[in-house]
Amino acid sequence: MAVTTCFVILTYNRVDALVQVLRALAPQCTAQHEIVIADDGSSAAHVAALRAQLPKFSCAVSHVWHPDTGFTASQARNLGAMASQAEYLVFLDGDCVPNAHFVKAHEALAEAGYFVNGNRVLLSERLTQQVVTGEVDLLAASAWDGLRWRFQGDTNKLAHWVYWPQAPGRCESQFRWKQIRSCNFALWRRDFMAVNGFDESFEGWGHEDADLVLRLHHLGLSRKNGFFSTEVFHLWHRQNSRHAESVNYQRVIERSHTDIVEASRGIRDNLSSEGVVVTALN
Structure with missing residues (x-):
């Protein structure tokens, strides 16, 4: 029996970017997949715009x-x-447009005992504007387009043009801060539940993803990197406030000297959350 996979997409008041993400995912998904849009409190106008622009999926979308x-x-x-x-x-994340083989790449990398840390390509403000207005289709771009964008400074790398599922050096057994990204991250549901999910006691921007990875390592999992395989195009946005970054960083440092596995306030603490609205979109 095939493994069922859910793509949990974080969004907040940026429907133009979210629609690009969904349009890239739609042709890659089959009936065995799920799409869940995890909305951090978008306005009613943005939710209505999402409903109006939702592409057609062959799987359930919530x-x-x-x-x-x-x-x-x-x-x-x-x-x-x-x-x-x-x-x-x-x-x-709802501003990270997956490449054309994103779904099959993540499923190929899925393995017991591992979580997958995805990769990303940063886009400039100019190229981002062209993408969200429909002037540029990232998945239809040629290698020449990619070279031109890199030369012009519209992207920060060319790795997404190489698809190498069996690339060496993917697996790491030790915790490492570098390039941990919850904007493109995969793991087995049983492992996510075992560590009680993301720790909601981390306030503001920063390092809640590193904390999750640290606790997964404490659980006994190893990291598998998704370079040359799971790249997403990270659309430009203004930098979020990072007023709490140093506090969150210090928390992870302190936890790295412990064997803590479970989030102090996590997914199991949301069983009776108030004000949550779950809607089937198709």
Whole structure:
């Protein structure tokens, strides 16, 4: 029996970017997949725009919304995971457009005892604007387009033009801070539940993803990197406030000297969350 996979997509008041993500995913998904849009409190206007522009999927698409109380990405992701029964979870941000083989690449890398840390390509403000207005279709771009964008400074790398599923050096057994990204991250649902998901006690932007990875390592899992395989195009946006980054960083440092596995406030603590609205979109 095929493994069921859910793509949990975090969003907040940026429907133009989210629609590009969904359009890239739609042709890659089959009936065995699930899409859950984990909404961190978008306005009614943005939710209505999403409904109007939702592309056609052959799998179920759900929208999980909770009230806007500030930057609570960890809770939104946990709520999104709760709305799915899939065996495998792929977390994706609503401004990260997956490449044309993203779904099969993540499923090929899925392996017991590992989580997958995806890769990303940063886009400039200029190229991002062309993408969200429909002037540029990233998945239809040629290698020449990629070279031109890199030469012009519109992207930061060319790795996404190489698809190498069996590339060496993917697996790491030790915790490492570098390039941990919850905007493109996958793991088995059983492992996510075992560590109680993302820790919602991390306030503001920063390092809740490193904390999750640290606790997964404490659980006994190893890291598998998704370079040359799972790249996403990260659309440009203004930098979020990072007022809490140093505090969150210090928390992870302190936890690295312990064997803590479970989030102090995580997915199991959301079982009776108030104000959460779950809607089937198709």
